[in-house]
Amino acid sequence: MSTPAVQGTETRTFDVAWVREQFPSLQLQVNEHTSAFLDGPAGTQVPRQVIQAVENYFISANANTCGAFETSRRNDAMIAATRGAMADFLNCEANEVVFGQNMTTITFALARAIGRGLKAGDEIVVTTLDHDANVAPWRALEEKGVVIRQVDIREEDCTLDLEDLQRKITPKTKVVAVGYASNMVGTINPVAEITKLAQATGALMFVDAVHYAPHGLIDVKALDCDFLACSPYKFFGPHMGTLYGKREHLQRFKPYKVRPATDAIPDCWETGTQVQELIAGIGAAVDYVAGVGRHCNSNVKTRREALAAAYRATVPYERNLLTRLLDGLQTIRGVKVYGISDAKRFGERCSTISLRLGEHHPTQIAKFLGNRGIFTWDGNFYAMNLSERLGVEPKGGVLRIGLVHYNTAEEVDRLLAGLREFATK
Ligand SMILES: Cc1ncc(COP(=O)(O)O)c(C=O)c1O
Numbered sequence: 077m078s079t080p081a082v083q084g085t086e087t088r089t090f091d092v093a094w095v096r097e098q099f100p101s102l103q104l105q106v107n108e109h110t111s112a113f114l115d116g117p118a119g120t121q122v123p124r125q126v127i128q129a130v131e132n133y134f135i136s137a138n139a140n141t142c143g144a145f146e147t148s149r150r151n152d153a154m155i156a157a158t159r160g161a162m163a164d165f166l167n168c169e170a171n172e173v174v175f176g177q178n179m180t181t182i183t184f185a186l187a188r189a190i191g192r193g194l195k196a197g198d199e200i201v202v203t204t205l206d207h208d209a210n211v212a213p214w215r216a217l218e219e220k221g222v223v224i225r226q227v228d229i230r231e232e233d234c235t236l237d238l239e240d241l242q243r244k245i246t247p248k249t250k251v252v253a254v255g256y257a258s259n260m261v262g263t264i265n266p267v268a269e270i271t272k273l274a275q276a277t278g279a280l281m282f283v284d285a286v287h288y289a290p291h292g293l294i295d296v297k298a299l300d301c302d303f304l305a306c307s308p309y310k311f312f313g314p315h316m317g318t319l320y321g322k323r324e325h326l327q328r329f330k331p332y333k334v335r336p337a338t339d340a341i342p343d344c345w346e347t348g349t350q351v352q353e354l355i356a357g358i359g360a361a362v363d364y365v366a367g368v369g370r371h372c373n374s375n376v377k378t379r380r381e382a383l384a385a386a387y388r389a390t391v392p393y394e395r396n397l398l399t400r401l402l403d404g405l406q407t408i409r410g411v412k413v414y415g416i417s418d419a420k421r422f423g424e425r426c427s428t429i430s431l432r433l434g435e436h437h438p439t440q441i442a443k444f445l446g447n448r449g450i451f452t453w454d455g456n457f458y459a460m461n462l463s464e465r466l467g468v469e470p471k472g473g474v475l476r477i478g479l480v481h482y483n484t485a486e487e488v489d490r491l492l493a494g495l496r497e498f499a500t501k
Pocket residue numbers: 117118177178179180181207209210255257258259284285286287306307316317457
């Protein structure tokens with residue numbers, strides 16, 4: 077199935093067959109079924125060029141940094157090139173990009189560094205919609221007497237309660253920590269608007285863009301946020317995390333580090349030896365997304381333009397899949413979908429759906445589908461506050477279906493058929 081890339085100046089339709097050819101794992105057979113990877117929110121599959129970049133690193137550039145010999149120089153050049161790729165991905169400067177083990181570890185390190193300057197009574201705002209990786213690192217500062225204020229949701233559509241958010245931001249607020257998109261119900265938050273509210277009181281704005289990154293173009297300059305974290309393994313790359321920080325903040329806040337390590341940014345934020353082979357893979361992942369853009373529009377000039385062209389093609393494609401999925405779910409008795417389901421509001425959500433089917437335990441549904449080669453997730457996906465708030469935590473959480481641009485209408489139909497079979501068995 078291909079969908080016209082309706083926005084922008086794309087010259088070709090979105091070519092999902094070409095996209096799928098780039099991903100060797102999409103051919104994987106399980107119980108004689110071709111695997112349908114609807115588990116993207118927990119980690120996407122990787123294209124061949126990411127696999128090759130990791131392999132090439134080991135063959136030709138496997139050395140530690142800053143050595144006086146060729147493979148070390150190649151490693152340094154590769155890290156610099158990947159910082160440049162991530163800078164294009166986020167629309168920032170290369171020295172504003174920090175690599176780390178994953179978003180959770182990076183956020184704990186950042187919270188510890190910011191926390192050095194906080195005192196009892198200072199406040200941090202977190203939300204009920206967020207993954208715990210954007211809650212627990214800030215809550216850890218309660219040990220210092222920092223007060224955590226948690227913004228509620230509007231239960232009917234699982235959006236942030238912006239009035240509550242405004243109430244929770246006070247002159248004492250030092251950090252506002254908000255997700256760009258919910259990894260459980262797909263809600264996209266008005267991050268630029270929230271950044272203005274945070275900064276009006278002098279607070280720092282931290283954005284968790286882990287779930288948003290595969291679904292929309294990130295522009296930290298347009299958002300004007302102070303920090304933004306995302307994880308390349310959610311956007312077709314390897315298992316690592318990255319942090320954007322405004323240069324003045326990376327310079328001002330002091331990370332915990334070993335004495336011989338440099339004080340220069342961004343390296344001072346990268347504790348110990350990095351997983352360099354995977355940094356090579358991150359660069360290839362960004363180039364893959366840019367390649368999707370170039371495949372849709374051969375007129376783009378820069379990598380940033382190519383990335384923008386990619387999302388102009390994938391966003392409407394994912395929305396079509398989402399519409400098909402939601403329409404189909406409505407025909408299955410007992411299905412309850414959480415979050416926005418009105419197509420007119422699809423700009424406020426991405427193509428991640430959570431549902432319950434009667435009183436069936438989500439693990440049972442996921443197992444049933446898994447045996448048919450359809451990979452979904454069950455549980456709370458670490459969005460603990462939300463799972464508790466929706467009252468599903470004691471019941472095993474929800475079943476989550478994540479659609480990304482390599483998924484197809486046929487896969488959605490297979491999922492719907494599987495759910496229908498489960499519901500009537
Ligand atoms: C929205 C969101 N934030 C944070 C995380 C944690 O990311 P990481 O696994 O890189 O620590 C996840 C992982 O699922 C996520 O979905």
